[in-house]
Amino acid sequence: MDARIDKIIKDALAEDIPTIDITTDNLFSNETSEGVFITKQDGVLSGVAIMKRVFEILDDSVYVKVLNGDGIFVETNDIIAIISGSTASILKGERIALNLMQRMSGIATLTSLFVKEVGDYDAKILDTRKTTPNLRVIEKMAVVHGGGINHRFCLSDQVMIKDNHIKSAGSITKAVRIIKNKVDHYIKIEVEVETFDQFLEAIDTECDIVMLDNMSNELTRKCVLANNGKLLEASGNMVLNRINEVAQTGVDFISVGSLTHSYKSMDISLKFNR
Secondary structure, X not given: OOXXXXXXXXXXXXXXXXXXXXXXXXXXXXXXXXXXXXXXXXXXXXXHHHHHHHHHHHOOOOEEEEOOOOOOEEOOOOEEEEEEEEXXXXXXXXXXXXXXXXHHHHHHHHHHHHHHHHOOOOOEEEOOOOOOOOOHHHHHHHHHHOOOEXXXXXXXXXXXXXXXXXXXXXXXXXXXXXXHOOOOOOOOEEEEEOOHHHHHHHOOOOOOEEEEEOOOHHHHHHHHHHOOOOEEEEEOOOOHHHHHHHHHOOOOEEEOOHHHHOOOOOOEEEEEOO
């Protein structure tokens, strides 16, 4: 498991149990229990492996048998996993495991809806950096489980020249020229544009990708027709009922911030059998 994920889990456990679990530690000692993680609604699972890792970190004697893993579509009352072992350990890890899995499954489920809306067109659904601070690694993982693709993970990964960069540099052409002379040749350069004139300027530079920001479907289609081989990404106001029409324009990517900031957690429970 990624060290960043282990840190998220350990920090969450330390937040939830700074000293003792005052309820569980005063009720149980050597008792054992068995239970199931069960879905309360349809959706796409994510965070199942992380749920299992919570218990490995907390108490590696707890046994988790996964029946439905990450990326799997499940229906209401499907069993995700069977868990058995120390009653105290299961109860201590329950909330953290559920919090992570519910939220990640919510992201995966929402992403899958956007991917489905693309239909038979070639556009790919991308996430953004609009993620919960310090939880980006798991939120972007959930997007992949839902069938989406990760955009840059952080500011160090890829050049993204946005409106304020352009204003400060003086022009799109100047900004791309400065960057091109300073970064390694394999680093992708993306430019954000808001108008058709900006688009024409951008495609005349050595950038690799042009982001069409908050454009109408008509203007997006116009840019696609005028394109000279650049990869095109549509962004801004990408609500679910608009995605198919945007995909029809011929863009390569559609980036959707709501995947990681406007999802609804999936309803999942842990029920003890004994």
